[in-house]
Amino acid sequence: MDIIKNLIPKEKYSIKCPYSLSPIGITVHNTANSASAANEIAYMERNDKETSYHFAVDEKEIIQALPLDRNGWHAGDGATGSGNRRTIAIEICRSTSDDLNLFIQAEKNAAWLCASLCLQYGWSTKDIYTHQHWSGKNCPHKTLELGWDRFLAMVEQNMTEMSRKTEPEKKGDFEGMTAEQKKAYVKGLYVTYTGRQADPSGLNYWMDQIGDQTALIDIEKAFSNQEECRKYAVKNAYRNVMKREADSTGLKYWTDWLKKHTAAELYDQLVALKKKGNK
Ligand SMILES: [Zn+2]
Numbered sequence: 001m002d003i004i005k006n007l008i009p010k011e012k013y014s015i016k017c018p019y020s021l022s023p024i025g026i027t028v029h030n031t032a033n034s035a036s037a038a039n040e041i042a043y044m045e046r047n048d049k050e051t052s053y054h055f056a057v058d059e060k061e062i063i064q065a066l067p068l069d070r071n072g073w074h075a076g077d078g079a080t081g082s083g084n085r086r087t088i089a090i091e092i093c094r095s096t097s098d099d100l101n102l103f104i105q106a107e108k109n110a111a112w113l114c115a116s117l118c119l120q121y122g123w124s125t126k127d128i129y130t131h132q133h134w135s136g137k138n139c140p141h142k143t144l145e146l147g148w149d150r151f152l153a154m155v156e157q158n159m160t161e162m163s164r165k166t167e168p169e170k171k172g173d174f175e176g177m178t179a180e181q182k183k184a185y186v187k188g189l190y191v192t193y194t195g196r197q198a199d200p201s202g203l204n205y206w207m208d209q210i211g212d213q214t215a216l217i218d219i220e221k222a223f224s225n226q227e228e229c230r231k232y233a234v235k236n237a238y239r240n241v242m243k244r245e246a247d248s249t250g251l252k253y254w255t256d257w258l259k260k261h262t263a264a265e266l267y268d269q270l271v272a273l274k275k276k277g278n279k
Helices: 010-016 037-046 082-086 100-121 131-135 141-146 148-166 179-194 200-209 216-224 227-242 248-257 263-276
Strands: 003-005 025-030 055-057 062-064 087-092 128-130
Touching (some): 025 131, 025 141, 037 055, 055 100, 062 100, 082 087, 082 131, 087 100, 100 141, 100 148, 100 263, 141 148, 148 227, 148 263, 179 200, 179 216, 179 227, 200 216, 216 227, 227 248, 248 263
Parallel strands (some): 003 062, 025 087, 025 128, 055 087
16 A cells, blocks of 8 residues: 655644654554545644644545654643654544445555554554553544454554565574474464463464474464364454354354454454344
8 A cells, every 4th residue: 555645844843743753653543533534634734733643544545644753642641641752643534434334444454554564663563552542532432342452453464464575485483483482472372362371282282383494374374263263253253343242153154254264354244244234
């Protein structure tokens, strides 16, 4: 994706971005209206309010309004707060649009942007914050409603794809890792994909699967494709999107479906179903 630069005029720096910024992460917002990114940015640049952010993203474009070395006023944590003073702000547009698809697409573009910033600055998804984290405000309201972990998983997926593209021959992600590091990695897979701690035999099994020449992505794929993990993903998706527990028919159907699809695709399917009112 391209990032369109539409930076505010320097005369407005004193209002919109008075301090230099050395970012430690990203703060994600939802606009809580249905306007496009272009309109959102035009409004922000036109007015003389302090409120400002670095990017606005909608279903078709990413527009940058502030330089990444200047702070924005977006996090509600004051003049010295780390949200305002240490993070790059992204507004995801269309969060109250009647057409949920616009928002879903805008979120996908925002996940791409988060991933490329993470790679650029050497961050992980742990460095991506909600506006709520800094000041308690219910923002990004729609992203939180649909599931924050789901959004971070989308970012994670983008990061994996981007790093694969830049390093096509990359193999052997485990090369040079100590046994302790490998163990920690497998334990992490358990928590992420099953919601439980690793049992000793499972831990041993996966430690055996990891050789020096194995790519991390291959292990992660094989791990997350286990039935237990697919089931866990379906249950979470139901809770986040449908706001209820999965019934046994749905659980069985989608668990099977996930053999050939990603969790992000499952969310798309459920969101579409929910929209149709077809549960
Ligand atoms: Zn916000």
